[in-house]
Structure formats: C-alpha cells, structure tokens
Amino acid sequence: MSIKTNASGYDMCRQPGSRPLEIVQYPYPTLRHKSKPVRRVDKELRKMVDEMFELMFASKGVGLAANQVDLPVRLFLLNEAGNPDEAESHVFINPIVTRPKGSEEKEEGCLSFPELYAPVKRPASVHVSAYNLKGEEFEGEVDGLFGRIVQHETDHLDGVLFIDRLSTTATMQVKEEVETFERQFASMQERGEIPEDDAIAKRVAELEDRYC
C-alpha cells in the first residue's frame, strides 16, 4: 500500500493556555471513549499531530491513537519501525476497517500499558480507507505488522483495548498486571495527579465540539 507522508514541520509556537500532550495509561477514561469522525483539521490539530509523533517516537511506539493522548478525535499515527528515519510515517483520519481475512496470533503491547505484552488473535489482513491531513482519501489491503497496527489503533478509536481481545488464558495471565494499573491510576487520581473523571469528560466534550 502506498501512502504519502503526512507529518508536517514541528511548530514550536504554543497557543497560550494549551498544555503539552501526554500519553495516558490504562484505565484513563478517554481510552474507553468512542471517537467521532473528525470534521475539521486546523493548525492546532496539526500541531497536536506533530506532538503525538514526537511522543510516539520518544516512547519507541509504532502506533498512537488520539485518545491515548486524551484527544477524542478519530485519528491515529503509524510508523512501522517506530523511527522516522527507518519507515514512512502515516496519519489515518477517520479510518474504516473492512474485509477481514484469515487469522493470525501475535504478541502485542500498547503505550497505554507499559511493559505489558500478550498474544492477540486478529484477522491476518484487512482493507482500510482513511484520510490524510490534507483531506485526501487513501485505501488499501494491509497485513503483517502494518495491518496489525491499523487494527489495534482503530480499536482504540472505538474505545477497545488489546486486553479486551485476549483469550481466556491470556486474560488470566495478565490479570494481576492489569489490576496494578487500575490501583496506580486510582491512587494518582486520589492524590490529584490525574484530574477527576468529570473534569476529563468536560474537556473531551469541548474538544469534540470543536473537531467533530
């Protein structure tokens, strides 16, 4: 599949009052948010995409969905190598995944679950169509690692996490680690290091009004 690179130049100017993006960890509520399609791409959104790329590469990730940085917009990034010098970077806006074929089980991880890995069974190939930052539509059959990232990230946009797709055995194997994430989140929220759920929901609704 051939897709143009969409990453634009990094804009150092920050709008007054905006805060830097951060990757949020499970069970941050926005990770369960089903994102609505993006209807508007403005300078601010492009800047957030640039910041998302920086975060993804700094964390050695190969994909990053907007709700992983607390943004309720239907877009994700992909770079198969996790390195801009080694592979092309892609932005998928409003992706639609169809035509699943075959089945393949591979180990997956997620930047919202640091250090947690588990085998996930997914279709071996799917068809995806999406838009880039210029509003141009692209599509193609995707398989292998690329296809797996597309499926994992599109799941994120629907509020679905890879731990939802594990076998019963794998679910039991990761249960303790998942509960540790839940406990850590609860105590950080209690200490005020993470906003309360209603404050998170309010911000998400404001961003949704702006872009969706």
Ligand code: ZN
């Ligand atoms: Zn993920």
